[in-house]
Amino acid sequence: MLRLPSRFWSWPVMISMAMGSLVPHCHATTSASDPAILLDQAESLQRKDHSRFVQILAQIHNEVPHLTPEERWRFSYLDAWKNAFEGNYSKSETQLHKVIDHADSAILVAKASALLLTNLGINRRYEEAFTLANRLTAELPQIRDPGARYLVLMNLSQMLDFSGQTDLALKYARMMEDSIPPGETRCLPLNLQIAALYNSKQLTSADPKLQQTVDVCTAAQRPVATNSTWLVLSSLYLDENQPRKAMELLDRIGPSVRTNQYHDHMLSAQVERAQAHAKLGNDNEARKAALSAVAMSRPGDISEWLMVAYQLLYQIEKKQGHSAAALAYYEHYVVQDKGYLNDVSARALAYQVAQQHMLVQRLETEKLSKQNNILRLQQALDTKAVETSRLYITLLLVILASIVLWLFRLKRSQLRFMRLSHRDGLTGILNHQHFITEAGRVLRLLEKKLGHACLISIDLDHFKRVNDTYGHAMGDVVLKLAVAICQQHLRPSDLFGRLGGEEFGILLHDCSRKQGLDIANRIRIAIGTTPMEQDGSGVSISASVGLASTDTSGYELQRLCKEADSALYRAKRAGRNRVIADTEDGNLVEA
Structure with missing residues (x-):
């Protein structure tokens, strides 16, 4: 199962671990009054002591009228960092834009841009984030300051990995490793490389880079980063069907995960524990671990x-x-x-x-x-x-x-x-988002002219067993062939989309309930009777189908989807390989 970098790193934790460690640590003293000294002290305490960092910023705030223009922009940047760390992204973004637009220091502008990229990613403003990432990529050759360059490379690597561009993410993470500033270690670059390699399926549990990363981060006293790598290894054990090794590793790192109280790690550890118990057949323990994760x-x-x-x-x-x-x-x-x-x-x-x-x-x-x-x-x-x-x-x-x-x-x-x-990348039919949009539009038009329509929800039975037994290549062949079979029974005016995994949706245009049941049953029979082969390997598969009609459910798409899904679930519960639809009196009709 694919895991994105956010499984192992959250944006605020990455920025607090990296940005606070790029300057030499010094001991803050309450008697310091020179603004430049206070700014140095504040920057050195970003990661080490957040409460003291906030106190020094409050002290500098009283000195703002006496700051030079360069010191004011530096203070604005640190204040924006504090607001981002505490979750006030809106205020932080306003401050960062002012620094980027008006500060004369190229180093400060680069750091502010890197932090702004983080804010945009957290708030799911992806288009703005990638536009900024493109600009930072173009400006990267001109960024000479080691600390600023390191921050920009870190954010570019994580943002690109976040969007699935793992090759580019790996490239920038390796560039980080080649340009580590004073006071920093290889821990963060190696962690980003591990995330990119895992997401691009280039990592196995035997890869020596995992132990290398653990050793470096342990020596650097970065327990969160160390646990991140251990959790990647646990995921690899699960992917490779080695649940006992995964369970032993989770038991070993459990105390550290609980001590550091990093939410994403506590959540992922519980879910991986549930997966391991499930693979070992311990359903009760798997349920406890999964419920614990849900409670978080x-x-x-x-x-x-x-x-x-x-x-x-x-x-x-x-x-x-x-x-x-x-x-x-x-x-x-x-x-x-x-x-x-x-x-x-x-x-x-x-x-x-x-x-x-x-x-x-x-x-x-x-x-x-x-x-x-x-x-x-x-x-x-x-x-x-x-x-x-x-x-x-x-x-x-x-x-x-x-x-x-x-x-x-x-x-x-x-x-x-x-x-x-x-379009869906594998099957070529409508993707989930576009299918829902088009289905809603068609239903509104049909409602105006009192036309009929049926919404069909199809799920391939025991599809996970096909992937586990024959591999994902055969699974892809089955999905494509099932789509081709469905298309043979549909009209040009019907909508056909992939809702996710092995689940498909069909909106039959100008179609009564009886016609819809006939079409759904023909599709079900065709899927169940068509041989599916690849490289001499054959597999039999069936489909469960749920149907909802505007005759009884009205034209609201959400209600149609809910009732079609409910009928599909009943079809599966009734033994699979059948078509079930709700009737006007609330009973079920099986085709």
């Missing part, structure tokens, strides 16, 4: 860890025949799964949009340059003899053609990007 969450939290916890609870309750509890946990799992996938899609989309904007700006610059060349050529034509005019006109046409070609390529790239943003 705050209202409205969306994370992959919570998604895994609810999925485990659903599977355990379902296995033990507790249908009501299983359904409740499944609903929580769906919320977490969809929220997590939406956030991942938003990050990837923002990264691509930022790249497109940068491409447009580059092309606009090239276009203006070429237009200037055209004007110079036109002036030259006035001074040339008639016998050379045809040559210049030909050259002019070539340049104009090149501009048209560039614009055509840009437009084609934008159209292709728009298509890709609406």
Whole structure:
């Protein structure tokens, strides 16, 4: 299972560990009155003693009228750091923009830009964050100060890993390792490399880089960073189906995780413990650990860890025949799964949009340059003899053609990007977000003309068993073939989308309940009777289908989705490989 860097590092912890360690530590004294000395003391205590750091900032605040312009901007930057650390991102962002726009120090501007990148990432303003990341990448060769360069590289590495650009994230993490400033160690660069390697599936539990990172961070007295690497190793053990090793490692690092009270690590350790118990067949212990993880969450939290916890609870309750509890946990799992996938899609989309904007700006610059060349050529034509005019006109046409070609390529790239943003990368059908948007639009149109529609929810039975038995390559083949089978029974006006994993949604346009049941049953039979093979390996698969109709559920998409999902769950509970729909009187109809 893919784990993003946020599983091991949160933005505030990364910034507090790195930024506070980039200056030599000194002992603050209450008698110091020189603003420059107070600023040095405050910066040295960012990570070491936050309460004392805040006290010194309050002391400097009284000296603001006596500060030089450079000292005032430095104070504004430190105050913005404090506000970000304490969660006041709005105030911090305002201060950082002022520093970036007005400070004369290039070093201070670079540090403020790096911190602003963190704020934007925390608040999920991904498009702005990647636009800023592009600017910092362009300015990186001009950043000479070791501390500022280190911070910029750190934030670029984490932001790119956050968006799935693991190769670039690894590159910047290695650049960090090659340019460590005085007072810093290889701990943070190695941790970022571990995260990028893990997310790009280039890491195994036997990789010596894991132990190397643990040794470096232990020597540097960075327990949070050390635990982060141990938790990566535990995840690798689980991915490699070695639950006993994972459990032994979690027991060993448990006291350190509890002592440091880092929320993400406590949550991930509990979920990994639940996964290990589940793989070992200890369902009761797995339930306890998963419930403990759920209890740590705050209202409205969306994370992959919570998604895994609810999925485990659903599977355990379902296995033990507790249908009501299983359904409740499944609903929580769906919320977490969809929220997590939406956030991942938003990050990837923002990264691509930022790249497109940068491409447009580059092309606009090239276009203006070429237009200037055209004007110079036109002036030259006035001074040339008639016998050379045809040559210049030909050259002019070539340049104009090149501009048209560039614009055509840009437009084609934008159209292709728009298509890709609406489609699922594996199957080519609508992705979850676009399917929901289009389904809502179609239902509103049908409601105006009193048309009919059916919403079908399809889930491939025991699909995890296919991945576990035959591998993910066969799983991808099964998903693609199942999509192809469905498309054979759909009309051009029907909407077809992948809702996540092995779950699909279909909106049948201008379709009565009876017609919808017939189509759903034909799809189910076709999936169950079509052989699925790859490289000589064959696999049988079936599908459970739930149906909801506007005849009884109305035209509200949320209600249709809820009732179709409810019918799907009942189909699975009734033995799978069947179609179930709600009737007008609230009973079930099985096709």
